[in-house]
Amino acid sequence: MSDLIALACALPKAELHLHIEGSLEPELAFELAAKHGVTLPYADVEALRAAYDFNDLQSFLDLYYAGAGVLRDADDFHALTRAYLQRAAADHLRHVEIFFDPQTHTERGVPMEDIIGGIRRALLEAEAEHGITFRLIMSFLRHLSEADAIATLEAAKPFLHRIDGVGLDSSENGHPPSKFERVFALCREYGLPVVAHAGEEGPPAYIWEALDILQARRIDHGVRCSEDPKLVERLRAEQIPLTVCPLSNVKLKVYPDLAEHNLKGLLHGGLVITINSDDPAYFGGYVNDNFIACIKALDLSETDIVQLARNSFTASWLDDAAKARLLAEIDAVHAQWQTAQ
């Protein structure tokens, strides 16, 4: 098993489901709080980390939005993103497609320009330093109104050349994708590809809506598709990727135990399954940690691991030439690993 873990860690991979605000480690949260003269309601880093014990998605989101309150200027967003990309480089990530939640920050008076500018500066640095390519996805908060999402899209208009796609996140139940039909139609008119969180806590019907109403090209989470065989068949036939986040699903009690997770079954069923970290600072690990936990709990094979790494690139928004290059890199690292066995 340790050999398979070494293979998974060494393979070039992409991360396609990462909320940059969810990469805020307690150490940086305290550093930024001190910088801005803000008092966090926790004595120290250990006390904050100890609070990361969630019952469901909402109990996590309450802490996640509170934590994001320390992000106030472009340098904060730069420091946050830079720290994530250092972890990404260590995990052999070669490409990242990351979400940011502008509404969490603009409603506190942080200018859109500072949010995007700070994140992008770190992305460009990591591209130069580590060769990590990127896409930036603006995500709408589904617990807020569609009018609020439309206003956010309008506010982002001067920066649309810096935004590669749009997503939908936050509290799922009671906020179906259909609530956002018009804003996503506008996004598509602007040429922005769409992804959406669906079927994490919400029912399979929300995945159908994300596909049919929002015209999502990828589903974030999507694990509840298993409850609807027709939906699973569609995801397989149309090769619509699912960005699965195993440690997140256990932390938020979507699954009581990783051993019960359906990702291996879906992968063997021919779906384009990818492994991602979601909110790594809160859920106990980055991409390699997710691979390691899955190898241990689900007894993933060598073939499974290589397929998951390949899927991370095929499901990405990279162009075909870049995908081909990265898939060849996977083959090279895999061959090297086989020789060493």
Ligand code: HPA
């Ligand atoms: O896992 C998630 N689900 C929904 N919204 C989120 N915002 C950050 N992480 C998540």
Ligand SMILES: [Zn+2]
């Ligand atoms: Zn997510």
